[in-house]
Amino acid sequence: MEEIILSINGERFSARAGTSIMELADEQGIVIPRLCYHPELEPFGACRLCLVEDEKSGRMLASCVTPVAPNMSIVTDSPRVLRHRTNIVRLMMAEHPESCIVCNKGNRCQLRQIAANLGLGPTNLYATPNYRPLEQANPFIIRDLSKCILCGKCIRADHELVVTGAIDYNQRGFCARPATVHDRGLEESNCTFCGVCVSMCPTGALSTKHFGYAGTPERESPAICGFCGIGCSLLMGVSYDKVVEVNPAHDADSINGSTLCVRGHFAHDFLNTEERLLTPMIRKQGQLTVVSWDEAIDLAVRRLSDIKKDFGPQSIGFIGSSKCTNEENYLFQKIARVLLGTNHIDNSGSMAGREVLKSIDERIGGRWRTPLSMLEDAESILVLGADPCHSVPVAGYYLKRAFKKGIPLILADPRKTDLVPFSSLWFQTSPNSDADMVNCLAACLWKKFSHDSSYIERFTDGFDMYCDGLSSFNAERLCLSAGLEMTEMEKAVELLKGKKTAVVIGEGILRQDDAIQSVESILNLMLMTGSIGRVGGGLFVLAKENNQAGAWDMGAVPDALPGRRPLRDQGARKEWERTWGTGLSPDPGLHLFRMVEEMEKGNLKALYVMGENPLRSFPQRERVRAALERLDLLVVQDILSSEIAKMAEVLLPGAAFCEKSGSFTNMEGRIQSFTNVVPPPGQAKADWDILVRLAKQMDANMQANTLDRIRDEIARSVPMYSRLNGRRGAAWAQESDAKGLPSPMKEGDKIPFFPVLFAKQKALDDDYPFTALLGGTRYHLGSGTRTEHSDRLSYFNVGGAIEVSLEDGKKLNMRDGDRIRVESRYGALEREICVVKGMRQGLIFVPTGFNGNEALELLDLPASDKTCSLENRCEVKIIRLDQRNRP
Numbered sequence: 001m002e003e004i005i006l007s008i009n010g011e012r013f014s015a016r017a018g019t020s021i022m023e024l025a026d027e028q029g030i031v032i033p034r035l036c037y038h039p040e041l042e043p044f045g046a047c048r049l050c051l052v053e054d055e056k057s058g059r060m061l062a063s064c065v066t067p068v069a070p071n072m073s074i075v076t077d078s079p080r081v082l083r084h085r086t087n088i089v090r091l092m093m094a095e096h097p098e099s100c101i102v103c104n105k106g107n108r109c110q111l112r113q114i115a116a117n118l119g120l121g122p123t124n125l126y127a128t129p130n131y132r133p134l135e136q137a138n139p140f141i142i143r144d145l146s147k148c149i150l151c152g153k154c155i156r157a158d159h160e161l162v163v164t165g166a167i168d169y170n171q172r173g174f175c176a177r178p179a180t181v182h183d184r185g186l187e188e189s190n191c192t193f194c195g196v197c198v199s200m201c202p203t204g205a206l207s208t209k210h211f212g213y214a215g216t217p218e219r220e221s222p223a224i225c226g227f228c229g230i231g232c233s234l235l236m237g238v239s240y241d242k243v244v245e246v247n248p249a250h251d252a253d254s255i256n257g258s259t260l261c262v263r264g265h266f267a268h269d270f271l272n273t274e275e276r277l278l279t280p281m282i283r284k285q286g287q288l289t290v291v292s293w294d295e296a297i298d299l300a301v302r303r304l305s306d307i308k309k310d311f312g313p314q315s316i317g318f319i320g321s322s323k324c325t326n327e328e329n330y331l332f333q334k335i336a337r338v339l340l341g342t343n344h345i346d347n348s349g350s351m352a353g354r355e356v357l358k359s360i361d362e363r364i365g366g367r368w369r370t371p372l373s374m375l376e377d378a379e380s381i382l383v384l385g386a387d388p389c390h391s392v393p394v395a396g397y398y399l400k401r402a403f404k405k406g407i408p409l410i411l412a413d414p415r416k417t418d419l420v421p422f423s424s425l426w427f428q429t430s431p432n433s434d435a436d437m438v439n440c441l442a443a444c445l446w447k448k449f450s451h452d453s454s455y456i457e458r459f460t461d462g463f464d465m466y467c468d469g470l471s472s473f474n475a476e477r478l479c480l481s482a483g484l485e486m487t488e489m490e491k492a493v494e495l496l497k498g499k500k501t502a503v504v505i506g507e508g509i510l511r512q513d514d515a516i517q518s519v520e521s522i523l524n525l526m527l528m529t530g531s532i533g534r535v536g537g538g539l540f541v542l543a544k545e546n547n548q549a550g551a552w553d554m555g556a557v558p559d560a561l562p563g564r565r566p567l568r569d570q571g572a573r574k575e576w577e578r579t580w581g582t583g584l585s586p587d588p589g590l591h592l593f594r595m596v597e598e599m600e601k602g603n604l605k606a607l608y609v610m611g612e613n614p615l616r617s618f619p620q621r622e623r624v625r626a627a628l629e630r631l632d633l634l635v636v637q638d639i640l641s642s643e644i645a646k647m648a649e650v651l652l653p654g655a656a657f658c659e660k661s662g663s664f665t666n667m668e669g670r671i672q673s674f675t676n677v678v679p680p681p682g683q684a685k686a687d688w689d690i691l692v693r694l695a696k697q698m699d700a701n702m703q704a705n706t707l708d709r710i711r712d713e714i715a716r717s718v719p720m721y722s723r724l725n726g727r728r729g730a731a732w733a734q735e736s737d738a739k740g741l742p743s744p745m746k747e748g749d750k751i752p753f754f755p756v757l758f759a760k761q762k763a764l765d766d767d768y769p770f771t772a773l774l775g776g777t778r779y780h781l782g783s784g785t786r787t788e789h790s791d792r793l794s795y796f797n798v799g800g801a802i803e804v805s806l807e808d809g810k811k812l813n814m815r816d817g818d819r820i821r822v823e824s825r826y827g828a829l830e831r832e833i834c835v836v837k838g839m840r841q842g843l844i845f846v847p848t849g850f851n852g853n854e855a856l857e858l859l860d861l862p863a864s865d866k867t868c869s870l871e872n873r874c875e876v877k878i879i880r881l882d883q884r885n886r887p
Helices: 021-027 079-095 110-117 153-162 196-200 262-266 268-272 293-311 326-339 348-352 354-368 372-377 393-404 434-447 453-459 463-470 475-481 486-496 515-528 548-553 570-580 592-601 621-629 687-698 707-717 791-796 806-811 854-858
Strands: 003-008 011-016 051-054 060-062 073-075 141-143 168-170 177-179 206-208 219-224 233-239 242-248 281-284 287-290 316-320 345-347 381-384 409-412 425-427 502-505 538-541 606-610 633-638 650-653 662-665 670-674 729-732 770-775 802-805 819-823 828-836 843-847 873-882
Touching: 003 021, 011 021, 051 079, 060 079, 079 110, 153 168, 153 196, 153 393, 196 206, 196 242, 219 670, 242 262, 242 268, 262 791, 268 791, 281 293, 293 316, 293 606, 293 633, 293 650, 293 687, 316 326, 316 592, 326 345, 326 548, 326 570, 326 606, 326 662, 326 687, 326 707, 345 348, 348 354, 348 548, 348 592, 354 515, 354 538, 372 393, 372 502, 372 538, 381 393, 393 409, 409 486, 425 486, 434 463, 434 475, 434 486, 434 515, 453 515, 463 515, 475 486, 502 515, 515 538, 548 662, 570 707, 592 621, 687 707, 770 854, 802 806, 802 819, 806 828, 828 854, 843 854
Parallel strands: 003 073, 316 345, 316 606, 381 409, 381 502, 409 425, 502 538, 606 633, 633 650, 770 843, 802 828
Antiparallel strands: 003 011, 051 060, 051 073, 141 206, 168 177, 219 233, 233 242, 281 287, 281 650, 662 670, 670 729, 770 873, 802 843, 819 828, 819 873
């Protein structure tokens, strides 16, 4: 690319053609003031504070929108530039209210900082304050548009980064302002309250609405979000050793950049709730009693040792957490396997389709961990069984931006999700028909000769067998069984023909009954189109839990050792026996739901639970409670008082993600290290610290007894984590290169095609004629334990209504607000309904996380002969209770 030579402030520099003057200045550390510019937004040139002077032409140039040109001689602070810059700020200040002392933006106000740098005090201009009423009807954002300087950053961030379009410019002249459609409140618009506009605003026009705190934080520290599998970079504001505000860190190389979602921005109130566990406790005479750490640890170790001696190591189970750090999960499973000799260890991430991910891993290796940024470079995108705009919103932003760039995006979902308006084609499929739909699509592409012959020949096996399978069925009949028309399939073929395809899958695939079969059909399609291990394609798996990948990598599962090495692999087992200096049982342990069964039988005598609440995250709460009551010992280590915490014999208060140091591994394979932002409250301790105390009490010679030593042991013994160093920023699992790109296909790599299998058609149950889909909303994550402690989310109180199709609403004479009872063969719940367009007839959608996560009462615990994955759908019937909105 052409290099251009120019000078700035007398120094000569070279820059690529197309680089703006401001970009070059930033690269060289030359400060040019700006208010409307942000590196992630398209340059706008609205504020004009970035004016510079070209000495040769005498022109005044807005540096953010002016590209470099040969032989330019730029001056950034000439007397003429400073005069113009000062006058612009004076005009802004003349219209600005004099409320800096009480403004929420405080010393972070960029307008105030620029004025101070220019030495501006009184403007000596006639004050023209533009008074606007304060808007704070919603619990998240306060709008004080009398402080708006019309930089447009909030609007551009909404349109360019989040791609929601909730606000835009409205009116002209002095009346101009960013506003919603018809100038309604944000709570009445399609705003998702991601808060990106607040973090972008350079003044106090937009600010966070605090509950119980006023003013600006004393300091800000970086952190990694502990909610979903994205792992966003945060900047947490702290006052009096409490987190009082959260913003995106605006790190250019982070996964989220300058974006967040409503949870990441506003749902951290649980950190300061009165329900935090503050002291260790043990049960004395039936009551939990506060004790010292030494007494609590001593009792836990003594009781675990006694139960192991009396009943054997197989009588003890460990439930870890995909919300705890890599270091904590590693030490947790090491205590279980090495010090207590049991493989009965699992974590809640297993319920979200780990068996399916394991089958993918065995098939294509780590190539399923792909940076989300590659979506914007894809040739085409297929989204299956995923609602990223709610489950992992930042992934939704990537998909919407990709669509805006013109990348074909095909969405398959029985519900009309928020991604539908951004799709080139929406397949409104029938439940459990994904394998049929994908097989039909593959067959149509094959018949159009749209397969990548070169890729197939070099990197695959069994294509002829696969083609025989594709030719053995009637495409139109298969299309019909998926609930689609053949004309829709033909449109999809035209969109995908000759292109590599990036495939995004979510819980709708991972947690269905035929999940492995559906995934096999997806991988076959990707192999046929040459989409694995190449730029332009790739598999993207949306993880629900923030450290779901890391907990598996660290061996907190019943059938794998750290590094995802199978327990049945004798070579891997021998390596870890040498590392740990002890023998290991080759028998896989119990998964989560088999632990419940063994508790019921009386075989499992002790359970250690870290960072999880089975009474909220498992189906059949009363059955699980009865099983827990049969235990001789229940140790609970957590941050919040919960149902299971109240049942514990030993209760150990842990630390939240921002109160400790460690690392998380996100859905891309990005290993992100962080340090504590605030200390744990009361006597609570970091989970790794608690586990070290426990391990030292069991074995005084325990070597990995500090965080650094734990981390060193992981980096030394788990090859895929050799880059783990504890320094802030991202390393990547070794399956990826230094930039996170998955391993490319190499000569000699051969991935086999699977035989073509079709979805099993289930007979309709006349007693339960509806299918209930269970899923999260953007306001609650998982079981909702943490998000229900957010005052702001609770105050907003949205998202819990059951969605019913328009056709079913008419058929059953139901309207919005009517109350219904939903019954399955296993349980029931009662809620209000919301009648929606775009829901397939015969389906209802039940949001999880509300009312103690009662939605799981509709499900049954999986049988012991099945995997640990928890299905997200079941057959139900509807009983109408009342009609609240009737005239």
